[in-house]
Ligand SMILES: Nc1ncnc2c1ncn2[C@@H]1O[C@H](COP(=O)(O)OP(=O)(O)OP(=O)(O)O)[C@@H](O)[C@H]1O
């Protein structure tokens with residue numbers, strides 16, 4: 224049994240509100256994401272899971288029509304603080320999106336890109352780092368003979384693992400995953416799930432998913448989001464086996480979706 | 481007959497007719513140029529500069545105009561690309577408020593529509609003011625101005641099309657805006673950018689009006705940026721203005737050479753575009 228005091232909080236939101244134009248999407252969200260655990264964000268379609276995930280590394284800044292208020296603390300530091308170096312903050316948070324978007328370059332350069340922009344230029348070092356991270360992502364054996372092929376030629380499942388490799392290559396502390404298996408076939412999905420279980424030993428993993436079974440298989444901690452509000456959050460076994468809120472129970476039983 | 485099938489038939493005929501008009505013109509133009517200019521297309525045309533003889537153009541070749549065209553259009557396109565890339569990146573919402581970008585885009589579209597002779601006169605005025613007069617440099621500046629709106633808008637549109645998810649991927653690796661724009665977005669947009677550059681180069685190498693007053697005319701290969709120079713379009717203009725049929729024939733030969741150059745640019749850029757398209761993420 225893990226005692227509450229042993230758990231370190233990696234990401235914490237305080238009264239987070241997000242609007243798209245006049246659409247109030249995240250309503251006063253207060254959550255805590257524990258360090259080096261896998262936290263699943265669950266909830267029906269359109270409840271704001273993706274929005275919440277992308278607020279953690281300020282990717283929402285890229286959109287025109289968005290308004291945010293509140294605080295997001297990563298390691299106790301508010302990421303909206305004007306002193307924060309945004310690229311540096313984002314480097315600490317890898318992203319795995321719903322549909323894989325490799326960079327428009329070779330397989331090798333997809334992994335090397337992040338290493339290069341953060342100062343690793345030596346060719347030998349790059350070679351061995353690229354190999355290492357492709358192995359970590361379980362892709363090395365499939366691509367070792369065609370590292371200089373365009374990444375666009377890989378299958379979707381391979382592209383997703385490539386995106387994982389490039390994400391961990393910059394040595395983040397958190398890996399944010401937005402339904403990373405929803406575009407994949409069952410076998411590719413299983414590979415990703417295995418990798419996520421491996422990752423959570425070293426990284427804080429946040430996984431958005433709308434398949435409850437996946438959350439049950441993988442999650443240590445669960446946040447249930449419903450129409451932009453946090454209904455319940457806590458250790459996975461408590462939320463799944465002993466939900467406090469009737470809405471959570473209804474969602475888990477499949478009565479609302 | 482069924483009305484819908486008839487509709488479809490008519491539509492198909494209209495489409496074919498449109499295609500035929502375009503392809504037909506192309507064939508006729510090339511035929512005309514080859515037929516009229518073929519006999520004048522000698523080795524000397526490529527190896528010698530214009531000689532005297534009948535009012536400029538019976539003797540020698542048109543090497544000065546071929547080189548003049550390249551000396552004008554290549555630097556102009558390179559300059560236009562540099563300036564265009566700067567503007568195109570600046571127009572993206574990461575760097576500039578969409579309302580300001582919209583205004584700049586409108587201005588570029590207006591510039592695109594301005595007749596090239598106006599660019600020519602404008603540059604001539606500036607050159608006279610500085611005290612340089614007609615020169616290779618003036619021609620390059622005029623062509624650069626002519627090409628900037630075309631190249632910029634093409635770059636802008638293809639950069640704008642790059643999906644936000646791809647950029648999110650780059651940003652989440654800790655890229656700065658600059659790195660994302662130059663190392664990731666540029667690659668994704670490259671095939672479109674190449675198409676724009678080709679279009680700009682084609683326009684620059686084929687335009688006569690903008691260089692008429694700026695580059696002037698000369699029967700020698702320009703020795704410096706401050707010399708006047710001939711170019712293929714102005715050469716064609718001068719040769720065809722001649723009262724002598726023999727000289728007019730040489731205008732067709734020059735036109736033929738220009739067509740071949742434009743075609744080669746097109747083929748090269750297609751090959752380049754294909755090479756980079758395979759990296760594009762869909
Ligand atoms: N770019 C946008 N502009 C305007 N509204 C948006 C935009 N993106 C999302 N929304 C709205 O915000 C709400 C939350 O969207 P979000 O993508 O976060 O939901 P989600 O929980 O991830 O859904 P799903 O499970 O379908 O992916 C939805 O109502 C959606 O319509």
Ligand SMILES: [Mg+2]
Nearest residue numbers: 272273274401
């Ligand atoms: Mg989503």
